Amino acid sequence: MTQAKITLHGTALSGHTHRVELLLRALGLDFDFVPAPAEVRRSEAFRTLNPLGQIPVLQDGDLTLADSNAILVYLAKRYAPQSDWFPAEPVAAAQVQRWLSIAAGEVMHGPSIARMIAQFGFPDDPVRAERIAARLLAFMEEHLAGRSYLAAEHPTLADLACYSYVAHAPEGGIPLDPYPAVRAWIARIEALPFFKPIPPSPIPVKG
Secondary structure, rough: OOOOOEEEEOOOHHHHHHHHHHHHHHHOOEEEEEEOOOOHHOOHHHHHHHHOOOOHHHHHHHEEEHHHHHHHHHHHHEEEEEEEEOOOOHHHHHHHHHHHHHHHHHHHHHHHHHHHHHOOOOOOOOOHHHHHHHHHHHHHHHOOOOOOOOOOOOOOOHHHHHHHHHHHHHHHHHOOOEEEEEEHHHHHHHOOOOOOOOOOOOOOOOO
């Protein structure tokens, strides 16, 4: 299969961008990374790529695609259709989709928003974000007891979609010490051969 030129627009600190970059690396796809900080995302040129002004945006030849989870599904279907990243079997596919929904829901509104508030001054409710994160992490801790990965016995899109913001939850003031199964899962993702970390941000000190 001939690979078109792939360009990923995002930022190094974005968990949404990071999940896409991990899959690109896992699939061995060559790509160019184009930084898209806030000032770029406000530009007319970027808004032609994504009118919502959000990252990441993937360009693959003539295709321009936004939304990190949609990009994950596209890349798996386009470049690894027979792989285990997004299984074809209905129940397995549904399990992966469930965690993609959690990534866009509880992971986003819990650990991700808490980190955005602490690191970037994002105007949101930290108490609500912490409450959602606590509920999510308790659920993940129970789910991962006796499991290695979220949706199957091997890594899938589910793990890539949920990893980045959960792993960096402490940067939002959300400690992971109470969740040993979650921390073990994080370590398994970080041990994968294609893994590349997000640059660390300072852990906020609560008064």
